[in-house]
């Protein structure tokens with residue numbers, strides 16, 4: 001129970017942006033004042049909170065205010081993507097204090113990728129701003145499906161990656177606790193940690209990466225599903241005259257909006273130069289060019305991106321009708337490039353859709369976290385294990 005009380009107290013201190021006194025804290029968490037005093041003493045000793053001046057409120061002696069010590073702990077977040085691996089270190093407030101990115105090694109050998117990951121993480125651990133003894137653990141975000149119980153991943157777009165025991169391998173290499181999350185869910189967790197004036201209790205997150213995914217938050221909780229693989233909207237049908245999806249059907253959202261398909265279509269129409277079998281980094285570069293051409297009104301690129309906007313809007317309308325969300329936040333590795341030429345069209349298509357039945361408008365915005373959102377969320381998942389009194393937050397393990 002000590003851990004539970006500690007998490008509850010710590011979480012309330014974190015959420016009180018202006019600091020909170022012990023008396024207010026006891027009232028907020030519903031624990032006896034002596035219990036709160038004891039928990040706070042241990043948090044002060046552990047360097048997770050600090051005293052932040054005194055506040056006079058009415059008669060009686062001034063109250064000492066408590067606030068989070070952001071540098072009391074750090075978490076490492078890793079986003080494994082077929083093109084890039086992104087690494088961040090965040091402090092207890094989820095501020096990014098260190099960042100690096102490398103191309104995913106072209107060798108499909110998982111060992112080569114693990115080697116590269118270990119090297120990059122060790123480099124971050126060598127950062128003088130990140131005291132090694134305060135690093136709480138590593139969070140990994142990987143494309144689904146993940147086998148969370150066994151810590152195994154099998155990303156569909158990384159050839160050679162069948163059943164890779166990613167979590168165990170990194171625990172062995174690093175000697176730190178490692179948590180595994182599906183990429184889209186990690187992005188959602190980052191949004192839940194983002195300080196915002198908006199009401200963030202219910203929203204959807206459209207993840208636009210090598211694949212497309214949907215994150216869902218209800219009552220301030222990320223929906224994960226029975227095996228933590230929720231959010232696959234790739235085969236949501238958005239167009240009766242769309243391209244043939246590998247699943248055999250026409251007009252699936254994932255295939256219609258897939259960056260690798262879009263750049264191939266643009267190349268076949270002569271707008272881009274592209275290898276016949278492009279690597280993930282080549283697709284990434286070509287997609288940047290495609291979005292740039294579309295923003296300039298290129299006669300081939302602009303209609304391709306306009307169609308993507310329509311398809312994404314159709315998907316969002318179905319999702320908004322289903323979940324009754326007022327806000328859809330968009331992000332993921334390819335989103336920021338797409339947003340420039342497509343966001344206005346996406347919003348217009350949603351607003352004008354005859355299928356939209358929600359009695360309120362749908363707000364569509366880009367993640368304030370930018371392209372690092374997934375790596376940040378992977379790290380925040382580790383922070384959740386420190387702060388969250390919910391059992392699901394205490395599942396980080398060393399096995």
Ligand SMILES: [Zn+2]
Nearest residue numbers: 235245247252
């Ligand atoms: Zn399909």
